[in-house]
Amino acid sequence: MGMTLVEKILSRATGQAAVKAGDVVEPRVDLAMSHENAALVINQFQEIYQGTGLDARVWNPDKIALIFDHRVPAEGAKTATNQKKVREFATMQGINKFHDIRGDEGGICHQILPENGYVLPGQVVVGTDSHTTSHGALGAFAFGIGATEMASVWALGRVLNVEVPGTIKVEVHGDFQPYVLPKDLILYLIGQISAQGANFKVIEFHGPTIRRISTSGRLTICNMAVEAGATAGIVPADTESIRYLHEEAGVKGAIEALHPDVDANYDRVIEVDASVLAPQVACPHTVDNVKPIQEVVGKDINQIVIGSCTNGRLDDIQIAAQILEGKKVARNVRMLVFPASARIYRQALKEGYLMTLMEAGAVVMNSGCGPCLGVHQGALADGDVALATTNRNFKGRMGNPSAEVYLCSPAVAAASALTGKITDPRKGA
Amino acid sequence: MSKVVLKLADDVSTDIIYPGRFMATVLPTETPQYAFADLVDFNTRVKKKEFQPQSVIVAGRNFGCGSSREQAASCLKGPEFIVIARDFARIFLQNSINLGLNTIICPDIEASEGDELKITATQVVNLRTENSFKIVPLPQARQAIIDAGGLIPYTRQRLMQTKR
Numbered sequence: 001m002g003m004t005l006v007e008k009i010l011s012r013a014t015g016q017a018a019v020k021a022g023d024v025v026e027p028r029v030d031l032a033m034s035h036e037n038a039a040l041v042i043n044q045f046q047e048i049y050q051g052t053g054l055d056a057r058v059w060n061p062d063k064i065a066l067i068f069d070h071r072v073p074a075e076g077a078k079t080a081t082n083q084k085k086v087r088e089f090a091t092m093q094g095i096n097k098f099h100d101i102r103g104d105e106g107g108i109c110h111q112i113l114p115e116n117g118y119v120l121p122g123q124v125v126v127g128t129d130s131h132t133t134s135h136g137a138l139g140a141f142a143f144g145i146g147a148t149e150m151a152s153v154w155a156l157g158r159v160l161n162v163e164v165p166g167t168i169k170v171e172v173h174g175d176f177q178p179y180v181l182p183k184d185l186i187l188y189l190i191g192q193i194s195a196q197g198a199n200f201k202v203i204e205f206h207g208p209t210i211r212r213i214s215t216s217g218r219l220t221i222c223n224m225a226v227e228a229g230a231t232a233g234i235v236p237a238d239t240e241s242i243r244y245l246h247e248e249a250g251v252k253g254a255i256e257a258l259h260p261d262v263d264a265n266y267d268r269v270i271e272v273d274a275s276v277l278a279p280q281v282a283c284p285h286t287v288d289n290v291k292p293i294q295e296v297v298g299k300d301i302n303q304i305v306i307g308s309c310t311n312g313r314l315d316d317i318q319i320a321a322q323i324l325e326g327k328k329v330a331r332n333v334r335m336l337v338f339p340a341s342a343r344i345y346r347q348a349l350k351e352g353y354l355m356t357l358m359e360a361g362a363v364v365m366n367s368g369c370g371p372c373l374g375v376h377q378g379a380l381a382d383g384d385v386a387l388a389t390t391n392r393n394f395k396g397r398m399g400n401p402s403a404e405v406y407l408c409s410p411a412v413a414a415a416s417a418l419t420g421k422i423t424d425p426r427k428g429a
Numbered sequence: 430m431s432k433v434v435l436k437l438a439d440d441v442s443t444d445i446i447y448p449g450r451f452m453a454t455v456l457p458t459e460t461p462q463y464a465f466a467d468l469v470d471f472n473t474r475v476k477k478k479e480f481q482p483q484s485v486i487v488a489g490r491n492f493g494c495g496s497s498r499e500q501a502a503s504c505l506k507g508p509e510f511i512v513i514a515r516d517f518a519r520i521f522l523q524n525s526i527n528l529g530l531n532t533i534i535c536p537d538i539e540a541s542e543g544d545e546l547k548i549t550a551t552q553v554v555n556l557r558t559e560n561s562f563k564i565v566p567l568p569q570a571r572q573a574i575i576d577a578g579g580l581i582p583y584t585r586q587r588l589m590q591t592k593r
């Protein structure tokens with residue numbers, strides 16, 4: 001029996017000829033990413049070394065990435081002090097993949113990793129953030145872990161006691177209708193299989209539609225695989241992945257693409273016809289409460305949010321600018337835009353997209369998590385309704401348990417900004 | 430004997446267990462004050478330390494879905510809650526095991542607030558209804574971490590072995 005892509009990656013990372021779902025392995029880690037929560041990882045890391053007489057040095061500073069994004073610039077003294085602690089640790093340990101609060105190289109961790117070429121196909125990537133699944137877009141096995149687990153990785157360079165996950169294969173064919181985007185595909189899939197439908201499993205994406213989706217769109221899809229409970233999402237690397245890594249991420253030299261075996265053993269195969277999909281909307285308060293847009297059109301909105309690690313890339317901002325060009329955001333709605341990285345911010349500036357959005361009435365915020373987790377900027381009022389291109393609509397997610405969050409694509413968000421109501425971008429946008 | 434002090438539905442997310450706005454607080458000694466911060470009555474009772482150690486939170490499926498924030502486990506570990514759920518989300522379960530929060534997978538559990546439970550290695554008995562429910566044992570690999578007293582001592586052991 002052949003191996004799934006993740007089985008293959010894990011067999012390499014453990015030096016075993018073959019591994020299969022259910023085996024317990026201790027894979028070598030190629031990249032270990034944390035954001036501000038590295039402050040907690042540092043505490044746990046130092047505790048591991050207590051009483052050992054050993055010097056608390058990370059196993060390999062070149063394989064650790066530290067990125068400030070959740071609360072940037074710091075919203076208060078506590079966060080600022082946590083960030084200072086992480087900054088000093090990065091210097092002390094010689095960690096160079098460190099992205100501080102900067103307009104040249106800062107941004108959201110899940111955008112910084114791919115755009116700097118830190119993730120390659122076939123790697124094992126762990127991050128102290130659940131949306132680390134994003135990096136499966138480049139054919140890596142990437143999954144979220146907690147702070148203590150990360151401290152253990154920093155010490156040993158391996159993740160201990162990983163159970164090799166089973167894999168669900170999703171096969172997508174058919175062309176999207178205009179204004180239907182990769183976000184709609186992943187929302188639809190989560191709605192079909194539920195928020196727990198892929199618990200402890202990997203979702204491997206295949207099919208001609210996936211092959212035609214850019215790396216940006218694949219990042220959106222893998223980012224949200226975790227909302228179906230998946231340990232990871234993964235797209236086997238292809239010519240598009242290699243193009244992205246060479247042309248956009250600055251990777252030099254040959255890149256090897258791993259593939260699953262044709263006779264791999266999948267737990268389940270799901271087929272999706274993308275051509276019949278309408279834009280999708282996830283309704284409060286669970287991500288799997290997904291409806292085709294026609295069932296929710298007309299719902300009044302108070303705040304539109306475009307950005308995040310899910311949909312804050314250049315193509316997302318471009319489609320929003322295209323829809324809002326020469327028009328105005330409705331007076332009863334606030335529109336917030338936050339590009340996923342400083343690089344994207346500058347590109348969007350250069351292309352004129354940000355000018356278009358601001359002239360329409362949108363507020364453009366700095367790159368970072370901002371309103372996505374509602375601790376810092378863009379909190380909602382009691383009874384407010386938000387429509388966001390982010391990835392979670394849990395109660396309280398945008399800073400207020402008495403507010404509602406709907407999730408959608410950037411096209412739906414932009415079309416709805418014009419009317420102040422949930423609006424189908426295929427009509428009149 | 431352990432008393433059920435909170436009963437929850439399916440898909441309780443880490444935003445409910447430990448809201449994102451308190452994430453700048455990281456120390457396990459400080460996180461319990463924000464446990465279930467938006468369930469105001471319950472949170473007030475946690476803060477007043479009204480619950481006996483080993484009090485039980487009973488949840489449905491997919492408990493702890495959402496973010497990887499470890500505070501969601503540490504805020505329940507501090508007051509020594511036991512969490513019994515029909516099943517758990519992966520990262521939350523792993524964090525709980527790593528920190529030594531007692532998590533029990535019990536796919537058929539039926540209990541209400543106020544019920545007294547008797548918990549053994551293999552089953553949970555509801556003393557009010559007299560029903561008993563099977564516990565799904567944790568995978569062997571996870572048990573090794575629990576036996577070592579959590580992931581920190583477990584990693585420390587491994588580190589000493591490799592450096593020797």
Ligand code: SF4
Nearest residue numbers: 131308309369372373
């Ligand atoms: S943008 Fe939102 S989902 Fe993405 S890393 Fe930041 S907080 Fe998490």
